[in-house]
Amino acid sequence: MNSAIANLFHAVMVRTNKTLFVWMLIMLVGLPACTSVNTFPMAARAGDTVSVMVGGSELARKETMSVTLTDATSQTWDLKSLGLVRSVFNLRTEGRAYGMHYSPYLDSYISWSAGHEPVQTVLVADLPVNVNPGMATLNVSLNATDNSSGIASPFSVKLEILAGAGSSDQFLHRNAGGGSAAADFSRFEPAPHAKIDFGNGTIIGAASLTISFNNAVLNGNDINVYVPESTVRGSFISPGAFGATQRMVYWHQDGLKLYIDVVAPQGIDARYLKLFIVHPRGLSASPSFSLVSASVYDTSGAAIALQPSLTYYSY
Known part of the structure; x- marks a missing residue:
C-alpha cells in the first residue's frame, strides 16, 4: 500500500x-x-x-x-x-x-x-x-x-x-x-466477586445457602447477586423444548450473612447453575466470604449430598 x-x-x-x-x-x-x-x-x-x-x-x-x-x-x-x-x-x-x-x-x-x-x-x-x-x-x-x-x-x-x-x-x-x-x-471488566459452583450432572430441584462475610470491611447493602441464565435445550440428538434450565433465585442479607434460595421445580442440571456475589472495588481487605451452610435437594424434595464450591476473585 x-x-x-x-x-x-x-x-x-x-x-x-x-x-x-x-x-x-x-x-x-x-x-x-x-x-x-x-x-x-x-x-x-x-x-x-x-x-x-x-x-x-x-x-x-x-x-x-x-x-x-x-x-x-x-x-x-x-x-x-x-x-x-x-x-x-x-x-x-x-x-x-x-x-x-x-x-x-x-x-x-x-x-x-x-x-x-x-x-x-x-x-x-x-x-x-x-x-x-x-x-x-x-x-x-x-x-x-x-x-x-x-x-x-x-x-x-x-x-x-x-x-x-x-x-x-x-x-x-x-x-x-x-x-x-x-x-x-x-x-467493562469484572467487579470483585465470589463464584458459587454446583459442579455438573446432578439434577437440582432446590438449594438453600448461607454465606458469611466480614461486615467491618464490606457493607451488606453493597452486595449484589448475579445469576446467569441458560437457554440450552435438551441434547444434540433431541433438542426438545425450551425451559429445561429455568430456575428462580431469591436472596437477601441481614448485615452479617447472605441468604440465597434457589427453586427449580422441573430440575436443573448443576452445570447451568452459577451464582456470583459481587461487591465494589476498593475495600480495605478481603470480605472473607465463607459458605456457612448449603442444603441441596432433588425435585422430590429429598436431600442431595452435594457441596457447592465458593471461589473468591479479588480482581
Whole structure:
C-alpha cells in the first residue's frame, strides 16, 4: 500500500472508527467465543488502537494474558509489559437476539461445558509507537483453563502496520451536559466477586445457602447477586423444548450473612447453575466470604449430598 493510499485509508478510518467499533461489538455478541483471524481494524499505524476477539473465557484478564507483537522486521514487543494492553473484557448476547435462542445446539452448550455462561472475550491494545510498517503478527495467550473457543493458546492474529504516526483512541462519547468523556474500560471488566459452583450432572430441584462475610470491611447493602441464565435445550440428538434450565433465585442479607434460595421445580442440571456475589472495588481487605451452610435437594424434595464450591476473585 503506497503512502498516499495509506494516508487516505487512515483518514477514513479515523472518521469512522467509533461507528465501526460499535458495529464490531454488535457482530461479536452474535458470535460468542470466537477467535479473530485479523485485528480490528485490519490496518493501523504505529501508536493506534486495535481490538481483537480472543475466545470466550470467564477467567481471562489483562493481568494474566500474554500479548506480543512481531513486526515486518521480526522485532518483537511485549505489549503487556509495555502497558499497552488497555483492557480485556467480556460481551454477552442481548436477551432477545435471534442467535441467543435459535443457534445450533453446540453453540449454546459449549460455553457451559467450559464452566461459564456464553461470553465473547475482547482484547483492546495500543500498538507501539516505533513498530515498523508492513505485515505484523499479534501473538496472544489467554493463560486461562476455561476458553470455550476451541482454539489453543497461543494463537496468532494478523494486521498490517501502515506508515505514519498514529494515536491511542480514547473512544470519546458525548455526555448529557454537551461535553465529551473518554471510555472507562475498567467499568467493562469484572467487579470483585465470589463464584458459587454446583459442579455438573446432578439434577437440582432446590438449594438453600448461607454465606458469611466480614461486615467491618464490606457493607451488606453493597452486595449484589448475579445469576446467569441458560437457554440450552435438551441434547444434540433431541433438542426438545425450551425451559429445561429455568430456575428462580431469591436472596437477601441481614448485615452479617447472605441468604440465597434457589427453586427449580422441573430440575436443573448443576452445570447451568452459577451464582456470583459481587461487591465494589476498593475495600480495605478481603470480605472473607465463607459458605456457612448449603442444603441441596432433588425435585422430590429429598436431600442431595452435594457441596457447592465458593471461589473468591479479588480482581
